[in-house]
Amino acid sequence: MRHVPFFRWVLTLGFVLCACAVGLYAVGSNLPDARQIDLTVLDEKPDGSCRVRWFDPYQKRAREAPYRCDPGRSDLLKAPQYSGSDGYGWESGFLLTEGPERGNLEDLATEQDLGCADVFLLLGMPLIALGLIGGNLRALPRVVGVQSRLIRQASDLSQAATWAAQEYERAVSAVREAGRHDVLPRDAAGDPGSPLVTALWVLREAGPQARETAALGRKLASRLHRLLDDAAPAAGLRSMLQAGPAARSSAAQAAAELRLLLADAERDGLPERFAQTSVDLLRGQDADRAALAAATDFARDPAAYRHLLARLTQPAALP
Incomplete structure (x- = not known):
């Protein structure tokens, strides 16, 4: 969910x-335009309530009206300190210049409403x-559940294990395919370029531990693949944020198992074993050199080649 x-x-x-x-x-706010004008304060109370006079350019006459003056303005702008012999104060206001109310003073108190x-x-x-x-x-x-580094390490180990198993299967398949069209020479003086001898030589060079390593790699890769599917949400921040509670819980459990598997694999040196087995099983890619080395080794111990071929041609040859 x-x-x-x-x-x-x-x-x-x-x-x-x-x-x-x-x-x-x-x-x-769809209010009409206004311009600032000077107001003569005729009377003023301490709370800012006052009566002012101004000249209305639209009615061409002086007008008076109640107004809300700024009680915090300088005392020099209030009567009787304001300069002049009339004993009035000074304030500024805004005159409406359009609409039916033009010539009136803008009511600043309404601007305080939300x-x-x-x-x-x-x-x-x-x-x-x-x-x-x-x-x-x-x-x-x-976010805390993100385990991108752990997922990356587990993916690398799974890939290395898969490669080791696949290379061993490829080497065994090469022996069986060559065995359908070729037979081992009767003695050491046989054909030095025999594909069957070369395919068997690759497995002999990898050693008997290659079969065990391939079997271990296949088993480990299968287990890692399942755990990586469950731990997929923990691979990144975006996937972890999009995952539901159940998926995050499964990812946390899978990440814990992956951590134990990686610790065991590191202790047993499995990454190095998988890498070395893959390298050993790729020796046959240089066909000319591999054929020469295989012919030399076959001449030294042909019985070992026949024994290995007999074992690999059995149905249970692959791990």
């Missing part, structure tokens, strides 16, 4: 809300934070 990406959807929702807020900010863009932003930012923090915390146990 795959995990439900809850925090991923929370993060997506947060980004959508923030995108909506940015869009609304870009479009604007608009849709502000609401979207206030909702979206916590959701983004929750998605990032919660998603990372949830992903932490899955």
Whole structure:
């Protein structure tokens, strides 16, 4: 069962809300344009409530109205410290320049109310934070289970074991194929280029331990292949994050078994044995040199070749 990406959807929702807020900010609040003008403060209270006068260029007359002054502005801008003989103060405001309200002062108090863009932003930012923090915390146990180095080492060992088994099978098959078209010479003075003698010489050079190593390689490769399939989610960060709880549990168990197998294989020197067996079984690739060496060895001990051929032609020759 795959995990439900809850925090991923929370993060997506947060980004959508923030995108909506940015869009609304870009479009604007549809308020009419305004320009800054000077205001004469006729009366002012400590809390900032005041009455101001300004000149309306559209009605061509001076107007008065209640206003919200900034109580924190400098005392030099308030009466009676403000320069002038009238005893009034000074403030600045914004005059609406379009729409049916043009000539009126913009009510700054309404700008303090939260608009849709502000609401979207206030909702979206916590959701983004929750998605990032919660998603990372949830992903932490899955990230810890990644065993990429272990999987890589097990894959290399499985490949080496498979190659050793396959090379031995190839060498035995070469002997049997050559035996269908050729026979061993009766004495040491036989054909020095006999393919059957060369194929048998390759196995003799690999030694009797090659058969045992090939059998061990085939058995180990089969076991490693099964464990590697179960441990596949632990091979990388992406696969571990996408795996469900059951798959991660199986991967952890398989990784533990792989670690024990690798330790045993390293202790017994299996990687070196598999590599050496593969190299020994590839001696026949240089056909001319192998044929000369095989003829010399056959002349020295032809009985050993006949004994090896008799054993390999039996049905149970392959491990």
